[in-house]
Amino acid sequence: MRSLRPAPADAVKTLRAARMRxxxxxxxxxxxxxxxxxxxxxxxxxxxxxxxxxxxxxxxxxxxxxxxxxxLESLGTNLLTVSPGTSMMSGEVGVLPYEAVAMIARIGPVERVAAVGQVPDVHVYRTDRIPEAQSGGMTVCAAELGILGTVGAELADGVWLNEATSRYPAVVLGASAAEQLGVTGAGVEVYLGGQWFSVVGVLEPVVLAPELDLTVLVGWAAAEAYLGFDGHATTVYTRAQDAYVLDVAGVLAATADPSAPDEMSVSRPSDALExxxxxxxxxxxxxxxxxxxxxxxxxxxxxxxxxxxxxxxxxxxxxxxxxxxxxxxxxxxxxxxxxxxxxxxxxxxxxxxxxxxxxxxxxxxxxxxxxxxxxxxxxxxxxxxxxxxxxxxxxxxxxxxxxxxxxxx
Known part of the structure; x- marks a missing residue:
């Protein structure tokens, strides 16, 4: 029969030292x-x-x-805009000279330049039976042909204006303008300036130029011929080389209107997104x-x-x-x-x-x-x-x- 003896001291120490794995x-x-x-x-x-x-x-x-x-990577951060501000002397909104676009185009690092000009007192309607006061806040602008590529806009439907359609009663609608008018695509007519214009295209929302979303764009020559447009640009869009954007922004106002550079407003649309x-x-x-x-x-x-x-x-x-x-x-x-x-x-x-x-x-x-x-x-x-x-x-x-x-x- 095995005798009961205390456990060896080493075994006790081992038990006490045991740790949980x-x-x-x-x-x-x-x-x-x-x-x-x-x-x-x-x-x-x-x-x-x-x-x-x-x-x-x-x-x-x-x-x-x-x-x-x-x-920003796809649209670029090199878009600049210049438009007339308010005169400090008269308090009235200034006017860009007729030569503004041509002068800006002569700046070395400028790659693209195009302008739009607002046609005052002209509104757009879906039919000729809508009261004149119900304009929906939409504006009518004359647009140069290069504006689409300059601002990075894309068409949702139809085509952009060309050398032919820009001389006749044809329009391209901004995204919000088309929505308000109930127009889903090209091939219909809208009423503006007392006559019918054919819709040849509808734009996607323009990220860097959201003011164009609620705008009806007419060819420059057609706006002068049919709507009494005076030919003055109200906003000039400029694409400059990336390395010289700030340099171009510094001289843009003086180039657009050398006689009153302080009355010009220069902005960089991508700054708003940032x-x-x-x-x-x-x-x-x-x-x-x-x-x-x-x-x-x-x-x-x-x-x-x-x-x-x-x-x-x-x-x-x-x-x-x-x-x-x-x-x-x-x-x-x-x-x-x-x-x-x-x-x-x-x-x-x-x-x-x-x-x-x-x-x-x-x-x-x-x-x-x-x-x-x-x-x-x-x-x-x-x-x-x-x-x-x-x-x-x-x-x-x-x-x-x-x-x-x-x-x-």
Whole structure:
């Protein structure tokens, strides 16, 4: 019969020094979540909502900027416009000289130049039975043939004016003008200046010259012959070489009207789009703050769940301590449970935010962009929240003595 002898001292030291392997930590932490699935799911959902909000905000904003960058790349940032401003002496709107377009074309780095001239007191109607006051805010402009390529406009239907049609009663409608008139394509007639004009084309929305969207464009010669146009340009569009855009902008006013350069207004349409991008970035920052608040609320939910879990599982903690589990192992168990709970919420939030971003970007026709740093940062944020939220409950659990924990049941 084998005698009962105390375990060797080395064996005792080995038992005391035993540590939980990573796989054991994960299994023990997951056990707490599996035993209370509904509570774990609701806590993870709070984290997921905060992360999904942040990912969606960053993703949609990044997709919008990618679309804007794509537009600027295709349309270019080298478009400049010059138009007469208000005279400081008389207070009246100035007039561009007849030679303005020709003079601007002589600037070396200028690649394209074309002008439009507003025809005053002429409005467009779908029929001749509409009251004159119901013009819909549309304007009629004489247009040079090169305006289409200069502003980067495209046709939605029909054709652009040519040498022949620009001399006869023919018009091209801006996108918004066509919508207001109820015109879906070429081949119909509209009424302006007391006579009928044939619609030969309809433009797509012009990103860099949105003022043309609500405009009816007539050939320069036809506007003079049929509508009493005086031949003065009201806006000159200029394309300059990319490296010399600022230089051209500096001399454009003086070149357009040497007698009154201070009364000329020079602008770069792409600056408005870039300003819009800056506004979007500021708005994104505000929404990210709201997402962070939602994430913080989710973290409080995780902390609450873990505190309740410690209170409910005191007998388990006492039993584990009685069987030799150290304070560190108990602490590791509950901290791992908190981290797993937060990680599940974080991964779910990243997935939900990505799906929302892709869906919204697709509906707008944008490229879907979810920055990798946003996804990685979202998961890292949830792990940090989980560690902070689970630290106090884990420490509290580790401080329970076996006798105290078992006596509480």
């Amino acid at each position: 990573p796989g054991d930590v994960l299994r023990v932490g997951a056990t707490g979540l599996r035993t209370r699935p509904l509570r774990a799911w609701l806590s993870a959902l709070g984290i997921a909502i905060g992360i999904a909000a942040m990912i969606a905000v960053v993703g949609i904003s990044s997709s919008s900027r990618a679309e804007l960058d794509r537009q 300003a819009q991008q800056a506004v979007d970035s500021a708005f994104t920052g505000m929404l990210l703050g709201l997402g962070a608040v939602a994430l913080l609320v989710g973290g409080v939910g995780v902390a609450n769940t873990m505190v309740i879990s410690v209170l409910e599982r005191r007998s388990e903690i006492g039993l584990r301590r009685s069987l030799g589990a150290t304070k560190g192992q108990v602490r590791t168990q509950f901290l791992a449970e908190s981290l797993l709970l937060s990680a599940l919420g974080g991964l779910g939030g990243v997935l939900i935010g990505t799906v929302v971003t892709v869906g919204y970007a697709s509906s707008q026709g944008w490229p879907a962009v979810v920055p990798y740093w946003a996804s990685a940062g979202g998961v890292a944020a949830t792990l940090f929240i989980g560690a902070v939220a689970g630290l106090y409950p884990a420490v509290r659990a580790s401080r329970l003595s076996p006798t105290e924990a078992l006596a509480a049941q």
